[in-house]
Amino acid sequence: xxxxxxxxxxxxxxxxxxxxxxxxxxxxxxxxxxxxxxxxxxxxxxxxxxxxxxxxxxxxxxxxxxxxxxxxxxxxxxxxxxxxxxxxxxxxxxxxxxxxxxxxxxxxxxxxxxxxxxxxxxxxxxxxxxxxxxxxxxxxxxxxxxxxxxxxxxxxxxxxxxxxxxxxxxxxxxxxxxxxxxxxxxxxxxxxxxxxxxxxxxxxxxxxxxxxxxxxxxxxxxxxxxxxxxxxxxxxxxxxxxxxxxxxxxxxxxxxxxxxxxxxxxxxxxxxxxxxxxxxxxxxxxxxxxxxxxxxxxxxxxxxxxxxxxxxxxxxxxxxxxxxxxxxxxxxxxxxxxxxxxxxxxxxxxxxxxxxxxxxxxxxxxxxxxxxxxx
Amino acid sequence: xxxxxxxxxxxxxxxxxxxxxxxxxxxxxxxxxxxxxxxxxxxxxxxxxxxxxxxxxxxxxxxxxxxxxxxxxxxxxxxxxxxxxxxxxxxxxxxxxxxxxxxxxxxxxxxxxxxxxxxxxxxxxxxxxxxxxxxxxxxxxxxxxxxxxxxxxxxxxxxxxxxxxxxxxxxxxxxxxxxxxxxxxxxxxxxxxxxxxxxxxxxxxxxxxxxxxxxxxxxxxxxxxxxxxxxxxxxxxxxxxxxxxxxxxxxxxxxxxxxxxxxxxxxxxxxxxxxxxxxxxxxxxxxxxxxxxxxxxxxxxxxxxxxxxxxxxxxxxxxxxxxxxxxxxxxxxxxxxxxxxxxxxxxxxxxxxxxxxxxxxxxxxxxxxxxxxxx
Numbered sequence: 001x002x003x004x005x006x007x008x009x010x011x012x013x014x015x016x017x018x019x020x021x022x023x024x025x026x027x028x029x030x031x032x033x034x035x036x037x038x039x040x041x042x043x044x045x046x047x048x049x050x051x052x053x054x055x056x057x058x059x060x061x062x063x064x065x066x067x068x069x070x071x072x073x074x075x076x077x078x079x080x081x082x083x084x085x086x087x088x089x090x091x092x093x094x095x096x097x098x099x100x101x102x103x104x105x106x107x108x109x110x111x112x113x114x115x116x117x118x119x120x121x122x123x124x125x126x127x128x129x130x131x132x133x134x135x136x137x138x139x140x141x142x143x144x145x146x147x148x149x150x151x152x153x154x155x156x157x158x159x160x161x162x163x164x165x166x167x168x169x170x171x172x173x174x175x176x177x178x179x180x181x182x183x184x185x186x187x188x189x190x191x192x193x194x195x196x197x198x199x200x201x202x203x204x205x206x207x208x209x210x211x212x213x214x215x216x217x218x219x220x221x222x223x224x225x226x227x228x229x230x231x232x233x234x235x236x237x238x239x240x241x242x243x244x245x246x247x248x249x250x251x252x253x254x255x256x257x258x259x260x261x262x263x264x265x266x267x268x269x270x271x272x273x274x275x276x277x278x279x280x281x282x283x284x285x286x287x288x289x290x291x292x293x294x295x296x297x298x299x300x301x302x303x304x305x306x307x308x309x310x311x312x313x314x315x316x317x318x319x320x321x322x323x324x325x326x327x328x329x330x331x332x333x334x335x336x337x338x339x340x341x342x343x344x345x346x347x348x349x350x351x352x353x354x355x356x357x358x359x360x361x362x363x364x365x366x367x368x369x370x371x372x373x374x375x
Numbered sequence: 376x377x378x379x380x381x382x383x384x385x386x387x388x389x390x391x392x393x394x395x396x397x398x399x400x401x402x403x404x405x406x407x408x409x410x411x412x413x414x415x416x417x418x419x420x421x422x423x424x425x426x427x428x429x430x431x432x433x434x435x436x437x438x439x440x441x442x443x444x445x446x447x448x449x450x451x452x453x454x455x456x457x458x459x460x461x462x463x464x465x466x467x468x469x470x471x472x473x474x475x476x477x478x479x480x481x482x483x484x485x486x487x488x489x490x491x492x493x494x495x496x497x498x499x500x501x502x503x504x505x506x507x508x509x510x511x512x513x514x515x516x517x518x519x520x521x522x523x524x525x526x527x528x529x530x531x532x533x534x535x536x537x538x539x540x541x542x543x544x545x546x547x548x549x550x551x552x553x554x555x556x557x558x559x560x561x562x563x564x565x566x567x568x569x570x571x572x573x574x575x576x577x578x579x580x581x582x583x584x585x586x587x588x589x590x591x592x593x594x595x596x597x598x599x600x601x602x603x604x605x606x607x608x609x610x611x612x613x614x615x616x617x618x619x620x621x622x623x624x625x626x627x628x629x630x631x632x633x634x635x636x637x638x639x640x641x642x643x644x645x646x647x648x649x650x651x652x653x654x655x656x657x658x659x660x661x662x663x664x665x666x667x668x669x670x671x672x673x674x675x676x677x678x679x680x681x682x683x684x685x686x687x688x689x690x691x692x693x694x695x696x697x698x699x700x701x702x703x704x705x706x707x708x709x710x711x712x713x714x715x716x717x718x719x720x721x722x723x724x725x726x727x728x729x730x731x732x733x734x735x736x737x738x739x740x741x742x743x744x745x746x747x748x749x750x
Contacts, residue, residue, distance in 0.1 A: 005388050008571070008728035012387060013380050018738030033739025042746055059750050079461040083479070086454040092482035099578065100482070103475040103585075104458070107467035184734045190568045190582060196383070197561050197589025203474065207565060207582035210478075214572025216729050258731070353383035354591050356633070359559045363393030364408025371417055375434050 005360060014189070014355070019052060019343050020181040024259035027308075029266065031181055040269050045151050045176040045336070046070065049123065052181060052343040053116050067150075073124035074145035074154065076101075077108040081132055081142055088136035094331045095213035101129040102209055106202035115349055118201040119342030126335045127151065131158035134328060152176055155335070159324070167280055168322050171273045175315060178266040179333050181340030183259075187211035187218075188337070188344050195345035196355040208341040209334050218330035223253035225316035225326050228289050238289040239296045254313030255297065261306035270314035277321040286317035380735060389564070389730070394427060394718050395556040399634035402683075404641065406556055415644050420526050420551040420711070421445065424498065427556055427718040428491050442525075448499035449520035449529065451476075452483040456507055456517055463511035469706045470588035476504040477584055481577035490724055493576040494717030501710045502526065506533035509703060527551055530710070534699070542655055543697050546648045550690060553641040554708050556715030558634075562586035562593075563712070563719050570720035571730040583716040584709050593705035598628035600691035600701050603664050613664040614671045629688030630672060636681035645689035652696040661692035 006012050020031050029036040032051055039048055043057060050058040050066050058066055080101055087097040105122055132142035135158075143158045152173035156164035164172070184192070190211040191204040212218040231241045242252060257264060271290070278284040294309055302308070319329055381387050395406050404411040407426055414423055418432060425433040425441050433441060455476055462472040480497055507517035510533075518533045527548035531539035539547070559567070565586040566579040587593040606616045617627060632639060646666070653659040669684055677683070694704055 003388065005391065007390060007726075009384075009387070009389060009730055009732035010728075012384070012732040013378070013735045014384060014732040015382060015734050016380065016737045017734035018736070019734075021736035021738065030738075030742075033742030034744050038744040042744055047747065057745075057750060058747070060747055063747065077465075079458075079465065082461070083454075083458050086457070087479070087482050090452075090454065090482040096478070096481045096575075096577070099581065100475060100478040103471070103478050103581065104462070106471045107462050107465040107475070183736075184732055186568060186572050186729055186731050189730065189732060190565060193561060193565045193568060194582065194586045194589070197586050197592040199585050199587075199589035199592075200471075202471070203585030203588055206474065206478065207569065207585050210574050210578030210582050211569045211572050212574075213578055214569070214574035217572040217574075353385075354561055355384055355564065356561050357384035357387040357389040357559055357564060359390050359392035359394075360388045361393070361396035361558075362391045363396065363405075367405075367408030369409050369413035369417055370432075372422065372433070372435055372438065375432055 003360075009357075014184060015192075015348055017184070017344065017347060018055075019340070019347060020183055022183050022259045024257070024261050027260060027262040027265050029182070036178065036265055037269060040174045040177045040266075043177065045173050045180065045339075048177045048180050049339045052339055053119070053346065069120060070124040070151065071145075071147045073121045074128050074147070076105065076125050076128050076132075080104050080108065080129070084129060084132050084142075085136045088133055091137075093213075094130070094133060094327050095209065095218070095334070097133045098126070098130055098331045098334060099206055099209040099213065101133070102126065103202065103206040106200060109202065115195075115201055115346040116342065119205075119338075119346065122201060122205050123338045123342060124151075126338055127155035128158060130328065130331050130335060131155060134159055134325070156322075167276060171277065171318060172322065174269065174273060175318060175332070176336040178269060178311060178315075179336035181337070181343060184344070185217070186214075187334075188340055191341040191345050192348050193355045195349055196352055198349070198352070201342060201345060204345045205338055205341055208337065212330060212334050212337065218333050220253050220310075220312035221316035221319070221329045221333075222326050224313055225320055225329070227253055228286055228317065228320075231289055232285065238292045242293050242296060252293070252297065254316075255302065255309060256307040257310045260308065260310060262303070263308040264310040266311035267309040267314050270311065270318050271309075274314055274318050274321065277318065281321065283321075286320060290314060290317055378735075384732075389559060390567075390723055392559070392719065392722060393430075394715070394722060395558055397558050397634045399632070399636050402635060402637040402640050404557070411553065411640055412644055415549045415552045415641075418552065420548050420555065420714075423552045423555050424714045427714055428494070428721065444495060445499040445526065446520075446522045448496045449503050449522075451480065451500050451503050451507075455479050455483065455504065459504060459507050459517075460511045463508055466512075468588075469505070469508060469702050470584060470593070470709065472508045473501070473505055473706045473709060474581055474584040474588065476508070477501065478577065478581040481575060484577065486575075490570075490576055490721040491717065494580075494713075494721065497576060497580050498713045498717060499526075501713055502530035503533060505703065505706050505710060506530060509534055509700070531697075542651060546652065546693060547697065549644065549648060550693060550707070551711040553644060553686060553690075554711035556712070556718060559719070560592070561589075562709075563715055566716040566720050567723050568730045570724055571727055573724070573727070576717060576720060579720045580713055580716055583712065587705065587709050587712065593708050595628050595685075595687035596691035596694070596704045596708075597701050599688055600695055600704070602628055603661055603692065603695075606664055607660065613667045617668050617671060627668070627672065629691075630677065630684060631682040632685045635683065635685060637678070638683040639685040641686035642684040642689050645686065645693050646684075649689055649692050649696065652693065656696065658696075661695060665689060665692055
């Protein structure tokens with residue numbers, strides 16, 4: 001046993017994985033060897049789930065069968081919907097509501113099959129929970145899931161009550177694919193630690209949602225969107241605003257990443273999608289702001305220091321252009337990343353070892369106990 | 376970065392901690408330097424919480440104030456009780472019900488104070504949730520918490536509807552103290568990983584409950600109790616039963632521990648309590664079985680191999696003697712360990728660093744993407 005302290009476990013290799021790899025120096029992300037850009041453009045989120053969970057991109061027949069399995073599992077029990085409504089009435093934060101309702105799913109789960117089967121049933125239901133919660137806080141009743149739409153399209157349908165147009169569905173599907181996995185991040189690791197006790201997938205995914213709710217993990221895309229709104233409400237142009245903010249010591253959200261030292265490949269793809277959405281709507285405000293800020297910070301030499309746009313810099317604008325409220329961005333991230341959580345738990349359990357590190361004890365050696373009245 | 380794989384993180388030092396230390400070679404457990412035996416015999420669970428959370432055993436005045444704080448936070452919102460009833464009707468497992476209802480607490484939490492304040496509000500409510508769940512599945516309505524009883528006494532009161540006798544309350548309080556902390560075990564580590572994202576305590580404790588629900592973590596005391604019932608229902612005496620079971624390759628639950636190489640100090644204390652309970656009730660069945668099995672396995676040389684009774688070998692019998700159903704043992708463990716989860720999250724956050732290890736990528740290097748109809 002090494003006596004070296006590994007705070008944050010940075011650089012500690014906890015397992016081997018075939019699932020995803022980030023090459024931060026060149027800005028490359030792969031899922032099982034497939035470049036994220038090709039997957040985002042050429043495959044649906046369901047195909048990506050099949051890749052992560054079963055090891056291969058599905059044939060047409062495999063996809064039909066897999067989609068059928070997910071579609072048949074979208075509905076949630078009425079008791080879960082009642083709790084979701086109670087949470088909305090109590091003004092619960094969306095991530096916390098998603099955590100509670102996800103945890104509740106196990107009560108109505110048949111418990112059949114292994115990790116991947118339970119994982120599929122949960123992954124299928126997360127959009128239903130989140131859409132029902134959003135509608136409940138708008139005072140609207142839940143929309144039943146449609147069995148005819150894709151995972152992405154059905155979520156937008158349940159959220160709004162109308163079937164999404166093709167651009168919206170494609171863009172949202174792409175965003176789900178881009179967020180589906182990203183190595184052993186804190187929420188994925190949480191799910192793995194829980195899974196390593198052989199707890200059920202529901203416990204692991206619930207833990208993942210909890211970890212992702214922390215301000216050091218999910219939530220940066222919401223920060224970016226709040227900045228864009230702040231710029232919009234100010235008298236300044238985006239570059240002037242950013243110059244002043246930096247002069248006042250403010251960090252610009254959506255820039256820099258522990259792993260990426262160049263522009264995040266997911267940001268490149270989402271920027272392009274934001275352009276499509278702006279063309280379709282005729283409103284290019286967020287596109288103009290974000291690209292202007294990016295060009296300015298590049299000219300200031302930040303890229304050379306390894307501080308470049310990450311996925312969060314563009315995803316917020318994309319969701320906003322689709323009319324999605326800001327505080328749903330992180331729950332949507334969770335909805336997508338559930339695919340990665342399930343994949344990593346399943347992979348780790350195949351050669352499982354309970355995850356249990358140690359702490360170096362630096363407390364008192366021998367404390368003399370005294371009864372309460374002698375203290 | 377070392378290239379060595381650390382599966383299970385065994386021996387990896389993730390942090391420094393002043394909270395608890397296990398010396399497995401001599402069978403010693405301390406909380407902040409105080410021997411567990413002195414704490415179990417001389418201090419209440421509330422005093423131990425004060426020690427773990429605030430760093431010192433309380434004076435009489437400090438304890439009164441701290442107990443008042445916990446007592447005023449015992450009641451849970453009616454919506455939580457409704458969900459607990461729904462979960463009981465759906466025949467949910469107690470650990471899963473506790474996980475869901477714990478997660479739900481955040482919706483009704485004022486969000487005031489820091490980690491310890493939120494932790495105190497949650498810790499105060501866990502017994503209320505668990506007792507309400509047990510009563511709901513017995514078809515009984517929940518008993519309102521009593522502000523006049525201790526944490527231990529109030530739980531037994533809410534469970535049964537009558538105030539517990541002194542021996543039961545003392546014994547249960549002792550069991551809570553014995554389970555309150557135990558270094559960085561898997562559930563505590565789960566809570567720490569979640570807390571390291573700066574997620575709320577509710578997320579961390581919910582994750583801890585999920586991890587503890589796994590068969591490799593909590594649950595061994597239930598296995599012991601099932602064995603004792605199996606022996607009771609058989610024609611054999613306990614030693615004969617154990618001999619036959621081992622001859623058939625069965626592992627005897629409640630023996631052996633990753634850290635303890637001698638008899639777990641917590642087992643010693645609970646064995647004594649089991650003796651008190653047997654004296655009080657006149658029924659010494661479980662005491663006779665467990666001590667006979669322990670003597671037999673010692674004579675077989677298991678102790679010399681470092682396989683000795685752990686806390687789970689005696690706690691089940693103690694709970695059973697108090698009339699507590701078997702599937703509540705692990706939730707009771709969670710109710711107690713919540714004190715340790717909160718303490719470790721609070722300690723880690725004081726000098727926080729996001730916990731994010733890495734995986735060694737062993738997947739495909741460059742996979743050639745093909746559209747679905749070309750696969």
